[in-house]
Amino acid sequence: MNYSIECKQLSKNFGTLRAVQGVSMQIPTGSVFGLLGPNGSGKTTTIRLMLGLLQPDAGSVRVFGLDPISQGDQVREQCGALLEHTGLYERLSAEDNLQFYGQLWHMPQRELQARIKELLGKLDLWDRRKEIVGSWSRGMKQKLAVARAMLHQPKLVFLDEPTSGLDPVAAAALNNDLLKLVKDEQATIFLTTHILSEAEKVCNLVGVLRRGELIAFGGPHTLTQSTRNAIVDIFGQGLTDPAILEKLRNMPQVRQVEAVDGHLEIGLEGTAEPSEVVKTLVMNGASVDEVRRRKAGLEESFLKLMEEENA
Amino acid sequence: MLRDIWTISKKDIREVIFSRGNKRGGLISILVVVGLIGVYFPLFSQDTWFTSPIAVLNWAWMPIFMVTSLVTDSIAGERERHTLETLLASRVTDQAILLGKISAAVLYGWGLFMVSLLVGAVTINVANWGGPLQFYPLDFFIACAGLSLLLCVFISTIGVFVSLRAPTARIAYQRLSLSMLALVLLPVVLTQFLPQGSLVPMLAALETINLQKAFLILGIALLALDVLFILAALARFKRTRLILE
Ligand SMILES: Nc1ncnc2c1ncn2[C@@H]1O[C@H](COP(=O)(O)OP(=O)(O)O)[C@@H](O)[C@H]1O
Ligand SMILES: [Mg+2]
Numbered sequence: 001m002n003y004s005i006e007c008k009q010l011s012k013n014f015g016t017l018r019a020v021q022g023v024s025m026q027i028p029t030g031s032v033f034g035l036l037g038p039n040g041s042g043k044t045t046t047i048r049l050m051l052g053l054l055q056p057d058a059g060s061v062r063v064f065g066l067d068p069i070s071q072g073d074q075v076r077e078q079c080g081a082l083l084e085h086t087g088l089y090e091r092l093s094a095e096d097n098l099q100f101y102g103q104l105w106h107m108p109q110r111e112l113q114a115r116i117k118e119l120l121g122k123l124d125l126w127d128r129r130k131e132i133v134g135s136w137s138r139g140m141k142q143k144l145a146v147a148r149a150m151l152h153q154p155k156l157v158f159l160d161e162p163t164s165g166l167d168p169v170a171a172a173a174l175n176n177d178l179l180k181l182v183k184d185e186q187a188t189i190f191l192t193t194h195i196l197s198e199a200e201k202v203c204n205l206v207g208v209l210r211r212g213e214l215i216a217f218g219g220p221h222t223l224t225q226s227t228r229n230a231i232v233d234i235f236g237q238g239l240t241d242p243a244i245l246e247k248l249r250n251m252p253q254v255r256q257v258e259a260v261d262g263h264l265e266i267g268l269e270g271t272a273e274p275s276e277v278v279k280t281l282v283m284n285g286a287s288v289d290e291v292r293r294r295k296a297g298l299e300e301s302f303l304k305l306m307e308e309e310n311a
Numbered sequence: 312m313l314r315d316i317w318t319i320s321k322k323d324i325r326e327v328i329f330s331r332g333n334k335r336g337g338l339i340s341i342l343v344v345v346g347l348i349g350v351y352f353p354l355f356s357q358d359t360w361f362t363s364p365i366a367v368l369n370w371a372w373m374p375i376f377m378v379t380s381l382v383t384d385s386i387a388g389e390r391e392r393h394t395l396e397t398l399l400a401s402r403v404t405d406q407a408i409l410l411g412k413i414s415a416a417v418l419y420g421w422g423l424f425m426v427s428l429l430v431g432a433v434t435i436n437v438a439n440w441g442g443p444l445q446f447y448p449l450d451f452f453i454a455c456a457g458l459s460l461l462l463c464v465f466i467s468t469i470g471v472f473v474s475l476r477a478p479t480a481r482i483a484y485q486r487l488s489l490s491m492l493a494l495v496l497l498p499v500v501l502t503q504f505l506p507q508g509s510l511v512p513m514l515a516a517l518e519t520i521n522l523q524k525a526f527l528i529l530g531i532a533l534l535a536l537d538v539l540f541i542l543a544a545l546a547r548f549k550r551t552r553l554i555l556e
Pocket of ligand 1: 014017019037038039040041042043044045046554555
């Protein structure tokens with residue numbers, strides 16, 4: 001597997017505040033990675049470390065196998081970025097903004113013109129390219145900033161909360177545009193968000209950051225489907241008979257069994273379904289009233305951490 | 312590297328010209344400067360514009376203030392408006408960004424001053440239409456061009472340091488302007504403390520001074536300061552430090 005980004009025990013402190021703590025992950029080339037986490041969890045700091053804008057205090061990060069601090073210019077050469085702020089020159093027109101960055105990337109003028117037309121066309125901004133950016137809505141600015149990040153067809157694109165500050169309709173529209181662009185561009189995308197459904201829709205790989213620590217990492221299904229190490233609650237009569245518990249514990253699909261307040265908490269292995277468990281219960285004389293599947297795995301932890309932060 | 316410096320300079324100058332939201336506003340303020348130094352003052356002083364060129368130097372502070380406004384806008388302003396970090400995330404080197412911003416300020420201030428001087432020469436010749444063609448004494452013109460260039464570089468490097476410490480472009484501009492004013496007023500204030508009667512012989516001594524030699528010494532001193540300050544600014548302008556502030 002070819003990785004665009006690899007970090008090991010990456011850490012960054014601001015005084016006593018541990019903004020990023022021992023983050024280790026590998027982002028395969030070509031993936032659309034979403035880093036999820038509430039405000040202040042260290043998403044922006046992580047991106048800054050990867051672009052060589054901040055120096056890590058411990059651990060290491062490699063982008064295309066290069067060190068962003070000592071080989072920063074080579075790293076940034078291959079990246080595009082929409083950071084915390086759009087970074088647009090609001091006194092200049094949309095076209096001037098893209099012209100400036102295109103020239104900084106040494107794009108030949110004709111190619112640059114064609115690329116500006118292509119991107120602004122896809123984002124429905126072409127007719128408004130001569131307007132001063134300062135007069136634009138937040139959604140239009142974000143779109144233009146996405147275009148600027150992808151202008152020179154970088155191999156790796158960082159998008160730091162691209163939908164932040166947008167109303168749900170504008171955010172959904174931008175996400176659709178992102179999906180469209182991602183399909184065409186064949187770049188590795190590293191985006192951050194604090195909205196679970198957004199990551200689920202756009203990304204094929206996700207990580208969850210909480211107070212600077214990476215608490216989860218994997219495919220987006222692990223976030224939304226409760227199949228992985230799911231927990232089922234089973235209500236009914238005669239469930240807690242010791243012989244029945246023993247039978248359940250011996251099933252290969254069952255990881256753990258707990259009798260709580262007359263009902264059962266059953267931890268299932270991997271992608272196992274609870275139907276076999278129910279069958280075993282019924283065949284052994286118990287009656288089952290209700291089977292409730294808990295939200296588990298990443299989604300549970302993500303929701304829990306969002307609740308904590310919102311409280 | 313040179314290409315990046317030029318791209319950044321062009322953008323910074325363009326931004327200042329657009330600073331009032333429209334191109335016209337920015338161009339008008341440029342026309343005012345060129346109009347004053349290039350047309351109004353030459354017409355006002357007529358023949359002495361060429362013969363006693365010290366009059367020209369009286370207006371040298373104008374480009375200085377243009378340098379001040381551009382350098383603070385392009386460094387402190389760019390940070391205040393949150394565009395600097397995106398620039399720092401691009402492929403351009405720290406050095407190219409810094410030198411691009413210094414050259415933008417120098418091109419803007421010094422360039423306008425030189426254009427104004429040339430327009431001034433045209434103005435006088437047009438006013439005395441039919442007479443012999445006149446121009447500044449060549450050695451004066453060269454000295455003027457060289458010294459104002461060195462001075463603009465000097466001020467923009469000071470502007471870099473002031474801008475990096477100031478929270479906003481406005482504050483940076485105020486601080487830099489104040490220090491420029493102090494630099495100009497200092498000699499005036501100092502003469503107040505001189506013993507009675509010593510001023511007259513000093514002025515007499517100034518009259519006999521070899522102007523060429525004085526310009527040369529001033530030029531070398533400024534050049535040395537410029538090199539020193541540019542090196543210091545290059546050492547200071549590092550992205551990992553800029554983000555933290
Ligand atoms: N330059 C800085 N100086 C001091 N603290 C900072 C700085 N940048 C970020 N922090 C702190 O580090 C933590 C992580 O911030 P950040 O990476 O911006 O989180 P996120 O992008 O997930 O909202 C926050 O507590 C924030 O206040
Ligand atoms: Mg952030």
